[in-house]
Amino acid sequence: MKRYSRYCSLSLLMTLSFIGGCEQSAQPSMITTEFQLRVNYVSQAEMQKVARSYGDETEGLEGYAVLQGPPWRCSIYVPNPGVSRRDQELIGHELLHCIYGDYH
Numbered sequence: 001m002k003r004y005s006r007y008c009s010l011s012l013l014m015t016l017s018f019i020g021g022c023e024q025s026a027q028p029s030m031i032t033t034e035f036q037l038r039v040n041y042v043s044q045a046e047m048q049k050v051a052r053s054y055g056d057e058t059e060g061l062e063g064y065a066v067l068q069g070p071p072w073r074c075s076i077y078v079p080n081p082g083v084s085r086r087d088q089e090l091i092g093h094e095l096l097h098c099i100y101g102d103y104h
Contacts, residue, residue, distance in 0.1 A: 029101035035072035037098070039091060041080045050077050062086070065094035067101075074098035 042050070044061075051057075051064050064077040076094040081087060096103060 027103075029103070032067060032072055032074075032099055032101075035067065035069065035074045035098060037095070038073065038075045040075060040077045042077050043080060047077045047079070063090040063094045065097040067098045 047061050047064050048059075050066070051061055054066060056064075062079070066075045066077075067073070068075075074095070076091060076098070078087060078090045078094065
């Protein structure tokens with residue numbers, strides 16, 4: 001499985017500045033303010049395989065996020081670059097799952 005990864009460490013300040021302009025109507029199931037982030041660019045089949053390994057049988061996923069810890073680590077899975085023109089939107093959406101849990 002070929003993966004391209006980017007690591008970042010997020011602090012509360014960085015997280016709040018990132019999500020400051022986003023509006024969400026649902027209540028978060030949790031709030032995580034500091035974690036290590038890994039973005040994995042994978043095929044659709046690989047993304048489904050990751051989701052199934054966590055017991056998620058949802059079909060047609062566009063992105064997937066897993067938060068594990070402590071220490072907290074967020075792994076985001078999105079389609080390979082160029083497959084979707086929504087790369088930034090998908091990464092942002094999945095990042096919000098790491099911060100808020102089930103927010104929609």
